[in-house]
Amino acid sequence: xxxxxxxLLLLLLGVPLAFSLxxxxxxxxxxxxxxxxxxxxxxxxxxxxxxxLLAVPFFILAGHIMNASGITSRLISFANLLVxxxxxxxxxxxxxxxxxxxxxxxxxxxDAAMQARILGKPMEDSGLPRGFSAAIITVSALITxxxxxxxxxxxxxxxxNVSIGRLFIAGLIPGALLTVALMLCVRWVASSKxxxxxxxxxAPALREVLSAAGKCKWALLFPVLLIVTxxxxxxxxxxxxxxxxxxxxxxxxxGYRELTxxxxxxxxxxxxxxxxxxxxxxxxxxxVGYVIAFQQLPQELAQSVSAIxxxxxxxxxxxxxxxxxxxxxxxxxxxxxxxxxILVPVIQSVGIDPVHFGVLLVLxxxxxxxxxxxxxxxxxxxxxxxxxxxxxxxxxxxxxLTVLAVLIVLALVPDIVLFLPNHFYATP
Amino acid sequence: xxxxxxxxxxxxxxxxxxxxxxxxxxxxxxxxxxKALVEARSDGSLSVNVFVGSQLGNDDDILEQAMAGAxxxxxxxxxxxxxxTHELGILGAPYLVSSIDELRKLVGSELFSxxxxxxxxxxxxxxxxxxxxxxxxxxxxxxxxxQPSDLSGVRLRTISAPVWIxxxxxxxxxxxxxxxxxxxxxLQQRVIDAAEAQLAAVWGxxxxxxxxxxxKTGHIQLISGLVTSDDWFNSLTPSxxxxxxxxxxxxxxxxxxxxxxxxxxxxxxxxxxxxxITTPDRQPFIDATEPVYNQLGYTxxxxxxxxxxxxxxxxx
Amino acid sequence: xxxxxxxxxxxxxxxxxxxxxxxFAAAVxxxxxxxxxWSVDVAQLLFAWLCMLGAxxxxxxxxxxxxxxxxxxxxxxxxxxLHGVAxxxxxxxxxxxVVYGIALFNLNPQRTLGSTDIxxxxxxxxxxxxxxxxxxxxxxxxxxxxxxAGKAATL
Ligand code: NA
Ligand code: NA
Numbered sequence: 001x002x003x004x005x006x007x008l009l010l011l012l013l014g015v016p017l018a019f020s021l022x023x024x025x026x027x028x029x030x031x032x033x034x035x036x037x038x039x040x041x042x043x044x045x046x047x048x049x050x051x052x053l054l055a056v057p058f059f060i061l062a063g064h065i066m067n068a069s070g071i072t073s074r075l076i077s078f079a080n081l082l083v084x085x086x087x088x089x090x091x092x093x094x095x096x097x098x099x100x101x102x103x104x105x106x107x108x109x110x111d112a113a114m115q116a117r118i119l120g121k122p123m124e125d126s127g128l129p130r131g132f133s134a135a136i137i138t139v140s141a142l143i144t145x146x147x148x149x150x151x152x153x154x155x156x157x158x159x160x161n162v163s164i165g166r167l168f169i170a171g172l173i174p175g176a177l178l179t180v181a182l183m184l185c186v187r188w189v190a191s192s193k194x195x196x197x198x199x200x201x202x203a204p205a206l207r208e209v210l211s212a213a214g215k216c217k218w219a220l221l222f223p224v225l226l227i228v229t230x231x232x233x234x235x236x237x238x239x240x241x242x243x244x245x246x247x248x249x250x251x252x253x254x255g256y257r258e259l260t261x262x263x264x265x266x267x268x269x270x271x272x273x274x275x276x277x278x279x280x281x282x283x284x285x286x287x288v289g290y291v292i293a294f295q296q297l298p299q300e301l302a303q304s305v306s307a308i309x310x311x312x313x314x315x316x317x318x319x320x321x322x323x324x325x326x327x328x329x330x331x332x333x334x335x336x337x338x339x340x341x342i343l344v345p346v347i348q349s350v351g352i353d354p355v356h357f358g359v360l361l362v363l364x365x366x367x368x369x370x371x372x373x374x375x376x377x378x379x380x381x382x383x384x385x386x387x388x389x390x391x392x393x394x395x396x397x398x399x400x401l402t403v404l405a406v407l408i409v410l411a412l413v414p415d416i417v418l419f420l421p422n423h424f425y426a427t428p
Numbered sequence: 429x430x431x432x433x434x435x436x437x438x439x440x441x442x443x444x445x446x447x448x449x450x451x452x453x454x455x456x457x458x459x460x461x462x463k464a465l466v467e468a469r470s471d472g473s474l475s476v477n478v479f480v481g482s483q484l485g486n487d488d489d490i491l492e493q494a495m496a497g498a499x500x501x502x503x504x505x506x507x508x509x510x511x512x513t514h515e516l517g518i519l520g521a522p523y524l525v526s527s528i529d530e531l532r533k534l535v536g537s538e539l540f541s542x543x544x545x546x547x548x549x550x551x552x553x554x555x556x557x558x559x560x561x562x563x564x565x566x567x568x569x570x571x572x573x574x575q576p577s578d579l580s581g582v583r584l585r586t587i588s589a590p591v592w593i594x595x596x597x598x599x600x601x602x603x604x605x606x607x608x609x610x611x612x613x614x615l616q617q618r619v620i621d622a623a624e625a626q627l628a629a630v631w632g633x634x635x636x637x638x639x640x641x642x643x644k645t646g647h648i649q650l651i652s653g654l655v656t657s658d659d660w661f662n663s664l665t666p667s668x669x670x671x672x673x674x675x676x677x678x679x680x681x682x683x684x685x686x687x688x689x690x691x692x693x694x695x696x697x698x699x700x701x702x703x704x705i706t707t708p709d710r711q712p713f714i715d716a717t718e719p720v721y722n723q724l725g726y727t728x729x730x731x732x733x734x735x736x737x738x739x740x741x742x743x744x
Numbered sequence: 745x746x747x748x749x750x751x752x753x754x755x756x757x758x759x760x761x762x763x764x765x766x767x768f769a770a771a772v773x774x775x776x777x778x779x780x781x782w783s784v785d786v787a788q789l790l791f792a793w794l795c796m797l798g799a800x801x802x803x804x805x806x807x808x809x810x811x812x813x814x815x816x817x818x819x820x821x822x823x824x825x826l827h828g829v830a831x832x833x834x835x836x837x838x839x840x841x842v843v844y845g846i847a848l849f850n851l852n853p854q855r856t857l858g859s860t861d862i863x864x865x866x867x868x869x870x871x872x873x874x875x876x877x878x879x880x881x882x883x884x885x886x887x888x889x890x891x892x893a894g895k896a897a898t899l
Contacts, residue, residue, distance in 0.1 A: 280795065
């Protein structure tokens with residue numbers, strides 16, 4: 001409890017997340033007379049020694065290289081051709097792009113930032129209000145967090161000891177569902193408010209679509225390769241990350257001939273900084289995770305929850321509401337790292353599949369990143385597009401409601417999430 | 429009276445016992461027995477918390493925490509301790525003993541106590557008891573195995589410690605270290621072709637769903653010990669120390685008996701699940717793994733162990 | 745300072761590239777039936793160093809994630825006071841990592857990394873070394889902001 005108070009105090013004083021965690025975690029060891037402080041340092045070291053976790057740097061690097069190698073720009077023109085004729089125009093492009101990029105990029109926030117930079121201005125020029133554009137770019141980033149690879153799902157699998165391969169496959173249908181739901185929502189809002197004039201445009205001919213798809217076949221092939229190689233045992237998810245990096249380099253250098261050695265160096269350099277930030281938080285969370293396990297907090301929580309109710313649906317809803325509350329206040333990575341080891345025993349004790357819960361958890365905390373007060377994705381996008389938070393809020397609520405509706409459906413009908421993993425993997 | 433009891437429970441020295449096994453493993457029952465025995469006999473001055481599934485770190489991490497003086501103990505096999513005391517590694521060497529009784533005799537011997545003393549000096553670690561027998565290791569494959577040459581080119585998952593890797597290599601397979609939690613999916617997806625484990629683990633991890641053959645080579649007798657911090661142990665009173673040692677031995681015997689009792693049932697259940705269980709002629713495997721002792725520098729030590737088991741060691 | 749930074753950056757990029765190659769090679773070699781036992785272990789050793797050296801790169805050239813919902817509304821003076829407090833806390837954390845990290849390095853020289861003969865302590869060493877480098881970066885940043893404040897005062 002003292003540790004939690006100290007952590008929140010430091011965080012609010014503006015001490016970076018990783019250091020707030022380390023300070024409050026170390027304080028516990030210093031004050032305890034049975035725990036040597038060396039153990040805290042060991043937990044940080046040990047946090048870097050997980051093979052599944054290697055997927056994090058790989059997919060961060062792969063994302064940076066995709067942007068430099070011309071894969072991203074080809075996906076944008078493909079998405080554009082596919083959906084910009086629908087009422088709402090470019091707003092659909094950002095959604096479809098998120099779904100396409102979902103398969104190549106691991107980080108929702110990086111994707112939202114990239115799309116705000118590239119699509120923000122064209123969206124405004126096409127007659128969409130700035131707040132509306134910022135809102136849909138931000139919220140559609142949830143799709144990226146859901147469709148494999150996803151850093152959130154990797155961290156969840158790592159902390160909760162859940163198969164990352166199963167989690168990856170489980171994210172596919174919810175991602176598709178979110179894509180469709182958000183497109184319907186955009187279409188409804190745009191046609192009722194007459195945003196963006198698309199009357200003159202018509203759906204592309206199949207021939208056009210095929211030729212555009214041919215131009216970005218290497219990028220479209222990638223998510224397919226990823227799933228196939230993981231499922232049929234050529235690669236573990238971490239190894240698939242290494243494959244993703246080399247694949248992107250090969251496509252960029254040999255296929256599209258756009259990636260230069262200098263750009264590759266820049267992509268590596270930017271990735272190092274992203275990795276440094278995320279991993280210092282992961283290492284720091286190692287200390288706090290030890291204290292949580294040492295205090296037997298998960299077991300106690302599981303006991304007190306099962307004292308209240310044994311109903312899986314109720315437990316699931318309680319957990320999700322809790323996550324939503326914390327997710328709107330805290331950064332997503334840290335919520336996943338700290339709450340996964342606490343909540344997984346709780347949900348397992350009432351028989352909820354941890355794969356089902358994992359997809360919901362990652363969606364909910366990523367959703368928290370799109371809402372006030374501490375929505376990092378929201379701030380990032382509004383910052384890049386120079387959009388006020390007020391106009392963002394005014395336009396975003398239909399999207400929030402859509403996401404909530406999808407979340408409720410996914411929570412109540414586990415089979416939507418579990419159908420694919422149960423079909424492709426026999427239950428271990 | 430009540431306040432005194434509260435005081436006593438506040439002052440209770442807590443030992444945290446950690447295992448990488450799950451709560452469905454027979455060893456877990458042994459750890460629960462250990463907890464019950466210690467808490468009952470120490471009259472509240474000692475208490476034990478059991479952590480399953482490596483919640484506080486992997487086995488090597490826990491050993492390191494114990495070295496740093498934390499009140500922690502872990503259930504580990506000899507192979508993992510061989511970096512600290514070379515002699516302890518021989519407990520994981522192939523075909524060291526011909527029966528469990530011999531093994532039980534060895535870990536209760538003067539010879540073993542000397543190894544324990546070395547461990548205290550070299551790493552500030554102390555064995556409470558090393559009689560936690562988990563079963564014999566057998567081969568889990570997708571095709572029948574009758575002799576070492578059948579294993580040629582087979583990627584076989586084993587524990588990532590020298591004695592294990594050398595043994596599997598000597599048996600003819602390609603040793604492939606992988607974390608235990610990944611073995612099921614790796615076998616299913618054919619990332620690896622085979623594994624080796626004791627029957628209780630085959631059952632616990634449901635590996636019978638992803639392999640078709642169990643070949644009872646019994647190449648290694650998996651025996652573990654409860655290892656704790658020597659510094660912490662020395663901070664206890666002599667009677668507390670005695671309680672811990674005695675409880676660890678009794679609980680270890682209890683856990684081993686559980687394994688023995690469970691193995692027959694598990695074998696039947698595995699057959700029901702469609703797994704073919706065979707017992708090969710062990711001599712070719714014994715011959716094939718013979719060089720392992722020389723490679724790891726255990727030749728002399730094995731003679732010492734043999735002398736002891738044949739009764740010649742009594743004079744020492 | 746600049747030369748050291750360039751060197752660190754090159755080291756980080758090399759580490760990241762090596763990790764990718766090692767893990768990919770491990771997967772390929774295993775698939776063709778000739779597993780390299782040590783490659784994943786070595787990749788994880790390098791990763792510990794990448795995490796700590798990368799964290800220092802973030803500290804110098806980018807920003808570690810923090811929450812500014814309260815601090816952004818405070819007057820400039822308060823902001824710089826809190827900034828100083830945050831710096832001090834970060835330095836204290838890093839100093840603890842250096843002291844206990846070196847103790848951990850000396851505690852367990854026998855432990856080896858996975859199936860290799862490499863002492864595991866070289867994984868642990870990444871922590872104190874990374875912490876020392878981050879302390880240097882923080883002190884450099886502190887010194888720069890004091891100098892700026894001094895300049896602003898004299899103008
Ligand atoms: Na988007
Ligand atoms: Na993704």
